[in-house]
Amino acid sequence: MPKSINFGGGDEFPELFYDELNGVAFNAIPDTNTFDNEQFGEYWLGSEYLQWQPDRALVFDTDIGLGMDQLMNRQSFVWAVTLGQVSAVPEPENIVLLIGGLGLVSGMVIRKQKHLPKI
Numbered sequence: 001m002p003k004s005i006n007f008g009g010g011d012e013f014p015e016l017f018y019d020e021l022n023g024v025a026f027n028a029i030p031d032t033n034t035f036d037n038e039q040f041g042e043y044w045l046g047s048e049y050l051q052w053q054p055d056r057a058l059v060f061d062t063d064i065g066l067g068m069d070q071l072m073n074r075q076s077f078v079w080a081v082t083l084g085q086v087s088a089v090p091e092p093e094n095i096v097l098l099i100g101g102l103g104l105v106s107g108m109v110i111r112k113q114k115h116l117p118k119i
Contacts, residue, residue, distance in 0.1 A: 013043060013045055013060040013067070013079070014060060014065075014067060017029065017060065017062060017065065018065070023062065023065065024065070025064055025065025025066070026063065026064060026065065028040040028062070029062045035079075039062075039077045040062055040063065041061070041062060041063060041076065041077055042059040042060070042061045042062075042063075042070060042074070042076040042077065043059060043060045043061075043062065043076060043077045043078065043079055044057060044058075044059055044076050044077070044078050045057070045058040045059060045060055045067065046058075046078075053069075055071060055072050055073070056069045056070065056071055056072060057069065057070060057072045058070075059076055
């Protein structure tokens with residue numbers, strides 16, 4: 001199965017197409033319950049291809065299953081992802097820091113209570 005050519009614009013769309021949606025080159029993009037209105041054709045990847053060619057940008061073509069550069073004056077699809085569709089994933093380092101901080105604060109409170117005069 002061919003993979004996308006990486007032109008420096010990232011591999012997120014090819015990974016979505018091939019790995020997550022189980023897409024196949026030269027076939028329509030799979031219709032899923034996860035996304036609405038998937039289209040067969042070129043999707044803008046949103047980054048310029050070359051600095052000295054500002055009229056070109058990267059696209060992922062679901063017709064052939066490859067990434068390529070394309071003139072920016074052509075009509076292509078976009079895949080809009082909003083913040084509402086992305087869930088936050090806690091990072092292990094943050095959880096460790098939180099637990100460590102709570103442990104230090106608890107230790108300070110216990111130590112302070114030992115030194116208070118009893119009434």
